[in-house]
Amino acid sequence: MIRYPMASLPPSESRAVRRRHHSPPKLLLAIIAIATTIYPSSNNSHYLASAQNLAGKFASRPKIVETSSSNKKRNQKKSDQNGEYTTQWGSFMNSLEGWGSFLFYENGMSWLGSFSWSVVPDSSHDAVRSSGKRKKRWRKENGHVVADSSWKRDLFAAEFYMIVLSIIISAAIAVLSWIWYVGTNLKSQSAKTMQEGEEGAEDIVCENLEQTHSGFFESVAVGFEDITMTLKQKKKKGDGNGNNERLILDGSIRGVAQPGRMLAIMGPSGSGKSTLLHAISGQLKQDKKISLYGKRYVNGVPLTGDSKIPSAFIEQEVNFFPHMTVKETLDFRVELKMGACLKTKKERDDLVNDLMNQLGLTKSANTIVGNAKVRGLSGGERKRLSIACEMISSPPVIFLDEPTSGLDSYQATQVIETLRKLADKGKTVVAVIHQPSQHTFQLFDDLLLISEGKLMYYGERSKVREYMEGLGYGCEAEVGTAEHILDCVSRVVGADAEAERESVNRIETIARAADQHAREWVSFDLDYKDSKNIERKMKHIVDLTATHPGTNLLRQFKLLFGRSIQETLRGKAAIIIKIVQQVSLGLIYGGIYSLGDNQASIMDRFGLLSLIVIGATNMAMAGTIRSFPKEKSIVSVEVASSLYRTFPYFISKALSELPLIGIFNAIFSSLIYPLARLQKGRFKAFLGLTSLHSIASEAVGLLIGSISPSSDVALALFPPIIVLNIIFDGKNISEENTPALLRWVNKVGLIRWGFTGLAVNEFQGLAFNTSGPRRGPVVKTGEEALARFGLEGKSIDDVIGAQTKIIAGCWFLSFLGLALTRQKYEVMQNPPN
Numbered sequence: 001m002i003r004y005p006m007a008s009l010p011p012s013e014s015r016a017v018r019r020r021h022h023s024p025p026k027l028l029l030a031i032i033a034i035a036t037t038i039y040p041s042s043n044n045s046h047y048l049a050s051a052q053n054l055a056g057k058f059a060s061r062p063k064i065v066e067t068s069s070s071n072k073k074r075n076q077k078k079s080d081q082n083g084e085y086t087t088q089w090g091s092f093m094n095s096l097e098g099w100g101s102f103l104f105y106e107n108g109m110s111w112l113g114s115f116s117w118s119v120v121p122d123s124s125h126d127a128v129r130s131s132g133k134r135k136k137r138w139r140k141e142n143g144h145v146v147a148d149s150s151w152k153r154d155l156f157a158a159e160f161y162m163i164v165l166s167i168i169i170s171a172a173i174a175v176l177s178w179i180w181y182v183g184t185n186l187k188s189q190s191a192k193t194m195q196e197g198e199e200g201a202e203d204i205v206c207e208n209l210e211q212t213h214s215g216f217f218e219s220v221a222v223g224f225e226d227i228t229m230t231l232k233q234k235k236k237k238g239d240g241n242g243n244n245e246r247l248i249l250d251g252s253i254r255g256v257a258q259p260g261r262m263l264a265i266m267g268p269s270g271s272g273k274s275t276l277l278h279a280i281s282g283q284l285k286q287d288k289k290i291s292l293y294g295k296r297y298v299n300g301v302p303l304t305g306d307s308k309i310p311s312a313f314i315e316q317e318v319n320f321f322p323h324m325t326v327k328e329t330l331d332f333r334v335e336l337k338m339g340a341c342l343k344t345k346k347e348r349d350d351l352v353n354d355l356m357n358q359l360g361l362t363k364s365a366n367t368i369v370g371n372a373k374v375r376g377l378s379g380g381e382r383k384r385l386s387i388a389c390e391m392i393s394s395p396p397v398i399f400l401d402e403p404t405s406g407l408d409s410y411q412a413t414q415v416i417e418t419l420r421k422l423a424d425k426g427k428t429v430v431a432v433i434h435q436p437s438q439h440t441f442q443l444f445d446d447l448l449l450i451s452e453g454k455l456m457y458y459g460e461r462s463k464v465r466e467y468m469e470g471l472g473y474g475c476e477a478e479v480g481t482a483e484h485i486l487d488c489v490s491r492v493v494g495a496d497a498e499a500e501r502e503s504v505n506r507i508e509t510i511a512r513a514a515d516q517h518a519r520e521w522v523s524f525d526l527d528y529k530d531s532k533n534i535e536r537k538m539k540h541i542v543d544l545t546a547t548h549p550g551t552n553l554l555r556q557f558k559l560l561f562g563r564s565i566q567e568t569l570r571g572k573a574a575i576i577i578k579i580v581q582q583v584s585l586g587l588i589y590g591g592i593y594s595l596g597d598n599q600a601s602i603m604d605r606f607g608l609l610s611l612i613v614i615g616a617t618n619m620a621m622a623g624t625i626r627s628f629p630k631e632k633s634i635v636s637v638e639v640a641s642s643l644y645r646t647f648p649y650f651i652s653k654a655l656s657e658l659p660l661i662g663i664f665n666a667i668f669s670s671l672i673y674p675l676a677r678l679q680k681g682r683f684k685a686f687l688g689l690t691s692l693h694s695i696a697s698e699a700v701g702l703l704i705g706s707i708s709p710s711s712d713v714a715l716a717l718f719p720p721i722i723v724l725n726i727i728f729d730g731k732n733i734s735e736e737n738t739p740a741l742l743r744w745v746n747k748v749g750l751i752r753w754g755f756t757g758l759a760v761n762e763f764q765g766l767a768f769n770t771s772g773p774r775r776g777p778v779v780k781t782g783e784e785a786l787a788r789f790g791l792e793g794k795s796i797d798d799v800i801g802a803q804t805k806i807i808a809g810c811w812f813l814s815f816l817g818l819a820l821t822r823q824k825y826e827v828m829q830n831p832p833n
């Protein structure tokens, strides 16, 4: 429905406004009109039509005339009856769509253009589809457009500003899209050029993977020095001397993690261990408050800031899909990561079996991973599974952040013994360890001890006790070394001021000694003549391996779709709960409502349909909002490690939800339909509409989940969104009285469209008798009843169109939300001299 308010202006003013309105964009529009006309594409006529329409909109604006007040009233009434008045918003969206589509098309981003087509409101589409139609409507009024005196001339100015705004927004989006598009292309092109005679992306990844296991990468020593990390703080938290930077790592830290050896990073809580590990491995999450400096070396070759070390990084907390078994989890990852290189199933199975053997997981191969709610692997097994997942491509270096946290001493020892075996095979292992047992501690070769961001010791683990004794900090034989050295470098905080002062002095003494010894302990022989070339080659190899999945998009989709379906079907508790919900709701509604054909049944029908829609929206949206952020935390890690791309994940996720939605709705509909005695012969449409509505509600839930940084934020957004949808469901506030800024909600109102669909389906073709209580005049037909709610002229097609646009829009935005929130990491700068 097009709604278009026209200003009522005296002829002189109207001419002036028309001049103002026409002049500025005319030349531009003429150019666009010509450009779009000669643009050689028949497939994209929609975009051309949009731009041409926009041009035509200005070129053919009809004459505006003042009418007498009685005429105005009559015409306004007629216009209201026909629903023919239009809104500023429709006009704005018309312009935006025209420009947006045109610009996106120009930039080869036709998919973005399609999106603009799918999310803008109906009115703008109608307007775009035929400006001629609009002209006809105006001509109906004796060749004149009837002006409404309530609209002032500044409307035209406002419209013009909106168009300018739309141009700016569209142009900005188009430029950003272009930069993104070109950037991505350049990136993949530059990666490809390093390979000669390449046959396909998958082969390149395989070749690179092979290179990371041989020659230069066969055994890797990771060196680091002068690591400094500062954190900007709010002024209030500064040191009082105007310095609001907190030193987390002070630049004294240096060391080398050697191949075939295990390096433990230890220190009191909050001393900067995790920060150091993340900084060395290049995994420190980007944060505006952070400044990171230092130097890193791979086999003595200095790395530039953003170079990656060919390594695995195992975070403290690793989440998995809880219903997959150990073997399935590894199968899935091996196929994604190595599918192109290990072509046969047997080769992949061998790798999975080998990994399970190495990590001591063979016995648990068929146990589900589990989580806090679903019982599955033990903490230690889960930790070993996360190591196995990272070892699939067999990187030469393994970084681990507190691999023993949350484990009992037996499990902790098992994990460290597993790492020991990997080190014995030549891997370089670096792990942050918190309070290890004596046995676990002894499995490490080297130790890097820090306190308050300062180096306390770097060297062989076995010599640290002797070293501390040399500095005058010995201890009794029965005290374990790990415990003793942590005591030596911990500040005493509490009531005893003397003990605190003493501990501060002790830390200062140990730090000074460590600084003195540091250069003796570690030196970096930079005698690589060709170090620049080596580094460049390494950067290419590692970057390509780290940024390219090992399988093509189709295979990624297949595997992800399979996992999604499997995970949903195995969540039996969730399925049973949902079935119980649907059955009980169907029985409750069906038990209460028994619709007849008297006057009271009209309101009852509207009430029931409204309840069905609100209930379905709540259930579908809340379920997705609750579950998706958890899944997102797993998926974003998998995408960041280039296991697969966001696009196939998203498509598989969206599609895998559909079958269950259909089944749940079928259960509900087949109960409520006969019980509530809804109109015969309309069941199929009822089922289709409720299913479509549930899909749309899930799509909105997906959007909220994907743009929210946490599940708490997502849950907090749920009530206001539901309330907005209920307010704008078409019955609670009239479109005319809706604040201008919120009118768009009417067009995308989930509940409004859901209700409209069910109401049209139910009421069309019904006849009512005149008996029974009623409020207002007698209503004899379903069509009259629909008119009471302003739903005359609405069709099921309108509803399907609107819901489809909502689904497409939400899916697209959710995809963007996921794709654009990819984790970025701090780049290590060279230390300032």
Ligand SMILES: Nc1ncnc2c1ncn2[C@@H]1O[C@H](COP(=O)(O)OP(=O)(O)OP(=O)(O)O)[C@@H](O)[C@H]1O
Binding pocket: 231, 248, 267, 268, 269, 270, 271, 272, 273, 274, 275, 276, 287, 290, 434
């Ligand atoms: N991005 C950041 N924003 C705010 N503070 C940070 C950030 N990164 C590190 N810090 C601070 O730096 C200090 C060191 O943190 P880090 O996690 O490295 O310590 P840790 O030695 O690993 O501690 P724990 O053993 O308790 O895990 C902490 O005080 C922490 O609050």
